Amino acid sequence: MSGEGTDLAEGEVLDFFTSLSNWGRWGDDDRLGTLNLITDEVRAAAAASIRTGRAVSLSRDIDPRAPDPLASGNSVVQRFTGTNEVEEHFGRPLRFDAVTEFVGIAAHGSNTHVDGLAHYSWDGRNYNGFPASETTSLGGARRLSVHHAAHGFLTRGVLLDIAALHGVDWLERGQPVTPDDLTAAERRQGVTVRPGDALLVHTGNVARILHEGPDAVGPAARQAGLHASCLPFLRERDVAVLGNDGVQDVQPSGYGPDLTRPVHTVGLVALGLWLIDNMELTELAAVCRGEHRWEFFFAALPWRMVGVTSSAGNPVAIF
Template identity: 70%
Template sequence: MTESTAVGNVTAEDVIGYFDSLSNWGRWGEDDRLGTLNLIAPETRARAARLVTEGKVVSLSRDIDPAAPDPLGTGLSLVQRHMGIGEVEHHVGKGASRFDAVTEFVGIAAHGSNTHLDGLAHYSWDGRTYNGFEVAETITSLGGSKKLSVRDASDGIVSRGVLLDIARLHGVRWLERGHPIMPEELLEAEKAQNVEVGPGDVLIVHTGNVARVLAEGPDQVNQAGLHASCLPFLRERDVAALGSDAIQDVQPSGYPAFDLFRPIHTVGLVALGLWLIDNMELTELSGECAQRRRWEFFFAMLPWRMVGVTSSATNPIAMF
């Protein structure tokens, strides 16, 4: 495949052009830090809350287990745990109190197997992050991200969630590794499920990737995901956040140039200011939606209020 004959006739030059044609820079002000989260207005949350009729909750997060810190084989999900046992005895002496306590230290490599939110400083293009902030002036190894950290999402991401089940669309448990999801498939899923993605929605795409990796083992090269040609769909529908049981991008991307190794991540985060939720657990949600024949739900995710970091482990939920 060459740069001029990419999948869906979207060339590398077309994708690079998305940085301008799909850009949200300045849309919500020159100093905006929220990006597409601006699309979630109070009335959007209130409308989403009215979708709750049963009180049924489904977690969309995977376990974080120090005994199995990287089950998806990313090479990044180091989890360290140190237990401080007998803390009261340690501080006041043995026998000084009838109660004792345990404390601990937990360390997590933010971007990896765990379900996590990508903040807008995670990726840059030509030395700039979302809204044109210069990397050299806003991100340092010691001080972290002075702009665009996950702290900016401290009010949470609360909106209508919409699941587009691409695996179910094809009648399979999981998509083939390396399957590029095209915009036509997103439209077909909308029609089959009688749902339409709209402004302020959290779009969740089910590929079956996590289930497949856990069943068959990881593949560092091939993974089902969105093709770059889906980027105009995400911009036109004004999606507030995008999540999947993968890393969003199809791997390989279909473009030989390393610049476009992950175009959904790069164009999405940098140009659109689109928040991404990687490596979700969607098997249960897929079943619950199919059982109800209902693909919209109340979505809530409360990332940690961490200053200066580009990712947060998180436990998003869907409520019916």
């Protein structure tokens, strides 16, 4: 199955910016993109699917002592301060003590994080045609900030276990996931991706890197992931959120430097598709197998930070 459909020419991928575009679909000033597909009805139906209440975290610890376990360039700084001001106010030592801290984090990187719609641009434009110049180092993301996702990602989640489809714990580094893989996993698992879903794709990528170590840094690293040919599947199924135990894209992508990460670029810019990178899906896959269920209530709540392109987070699946 893998390899089928990966002969897509670069020009055909470039055509996706037009043929798969959601620009204007929800209005010329829309800032939510595919989150518009998570309607009240979709949320209610997803919540009604909860049976046992079993919860599974889909993230890992963010540890300042190991800030970049996947060699994705993450940086975490933590500093603690005391409460001397309280003692100074009362003029004597106090029996209680408290600690506060400062935590600095670059959200894009090894930790599980949401990619907002201002994260990538193409030819100077972000999703819905907003100028990329509206996102600056001083002003932040003024048009497509993550804070617009204030209602969170509360919807039906579906896990497609591509590693299990191939009978392995993890795919080979650089192995592409194709549309045929996605539909074969649906058939194998007896589940169908629907409009408004959070689609999670298990390749075993994060588990492999944590077990064996990374082979390079950033875009130079070979990783399993979705091939660009999966983009029409994501648009046709009206996926609201795409999550992956990696950076979504297979690396190398098979295309030139402009399309180093075509799922990121076309997904964010043309589809307005929100992404969650570097998820922890190993436990979820095991629970899905044990429960004989590949759908669940999915909850991810990005921070309401104004002017940012990303948010760390702890997505959760509830059965």
